[in-house]
Amino acid sequence: MKTKYMNPYLAGFFLGLVLLATIFITGRGLGASGAIKDATISISNAIAPRFTETNPFFGQYVGAGKENPLKSWLVFEIAGVLIGGFISGLVSDRLKLVTEAGPRVKPRARWFFAAIGGALFGIGAQFTRGCTSGAALSGMAVLSTAGFIAMLSIFGTGYLVAYLGRKLWI
């Protein structure tokens, strides 16, 4: 039997404590999109090193004297998220290969839209220098202006375009 989700406020409190511990121990916040960036650069560098090194954006992260992009704080943290998420799914009996979609959406369409959404996050997070975790949540915790701008623009836009995307979810 599937176990219930945790009370959201309690979960939020624990999430806040994890973030606080991160800031207290390491002086930096949590993140996610940075790890995806590092992974992208690493893959690109493995397939096409010349292109990657000469690209003005990727080139900042690779080349002589630079560590492998995969040896970054966020990559290790995201590896932890995979493990932690898996453990949670295991103890709460939620491990299952499944596609989750709105009631009117077929799995293949859902995959397509999920990939598009991921790509948009991949692009947007570069301009904002972080996503919901690294820019919005961690930024808000240290009261950075960037954090609040990220939160307002992500969720504000979400509400503005929610109507257009309603058939995906309700």
Add this chain to the structure above:
Amino acid sequence: MGPFVPDLISDQLNLIVALLLGIAFGFVLEQAGFSSSRRLAGVFYGYDFTVLRVFFTAAITAMSGVLLLGHFGLLDTDVIYVNPTWLVPAIVGGVIMGIGFIVGGYCPGTSVCAAAIGKVDAMFFVGGGLLGVFAFGDLFPLYENFYTSTALGPIRVFDSLGMSQGVFAFIIIMVAVAAFVVTTIIERRVDSKSAPSFKFKPLKHAAAGTFAIALGVIFIFMPNHKAAMIEKVTDPSYTAAHPVDKMDADELAFRIVDHEQNIRIIDIRSAKEFAELALPNSYNIQRSDLFGKDWVSTFSQRHLKKVVVGNDEVQERTAYYLLKELGYENLAILRGGIGTFRKNILSSTAFVPTGSHWDADVKEFREGARATILKMIADAKNKPVKTIIKRKIQGGC
């Protein structure tokens, strides 16, 4: 005092710390229900406000913790990473991500968490994320200038809004609590049978909300740790009750000429003034940096005499008292400030006979000291500047 990176935790160990914190992060995200795209998207359609509840609670918890730890001097809030602002790119990126949230139903962190428990759509989201970053990099020359435009640095939101940190913290807590109440009402209207909030225990939730508001009120009245300390040491009754140890310009000059090892000169003037004239082997430290950890190893050695040098004794006394309050010992200020040192030691017309029979000796000493110290200053200009660069922790995505 936190943070422990890089002093107590090395870069290598920090990666293990990252893994462990990531495990906790992933576990909590999954337990919160963030591994479900329908649940995440619910926040935009009113049927499930889990995201808002978790997100805002986490933000105010972490924010409150940072404020409290900073207040009690347990966390050096000057060195923690504050996300810099590139105003217009940040908004544009947020708009793109907002659309991505509706279309994709996840954000990057939650997609990884969902992929971990087998959500196939989340795996596509992560794959799309990789392609998105690649596309961004590939087309980077098109918007390279835009990407770095409107750079405002690591600004803080309360400064941007022109209010105090405490008042802003109070407001954000009130906004969060109000949002929790309003969204619960909305959720129950949208789904009057099975909205998640029907399962909440009203009494416990009201108590938690009250506690959060009380904490917010405390933040309004909580003085800034540093500001409070500066206020304390500049109070006339404090300065009257605490005499300072003063060192004459001649004694300081003698110790410099003598290359004495057991002395540290702390120059608290501005970097510009310091660049103009710096005493040999002195450290330029701004007043606000005295609080940090960077100087602990230098200041806490008791056998070292720490001589505070400033423009005048008033400026020197404040720094002297701050160091004393911070627990450092064996301190002194330069009598008359650097102006007196410059006049008595460094200027050629320095010596005014006083009629004492020491006049000749003093004159000879000062002339010798002048030549030596000016040479030391000139030599130092050719060497790298002896200031410890303030540590900044790297962060961000």
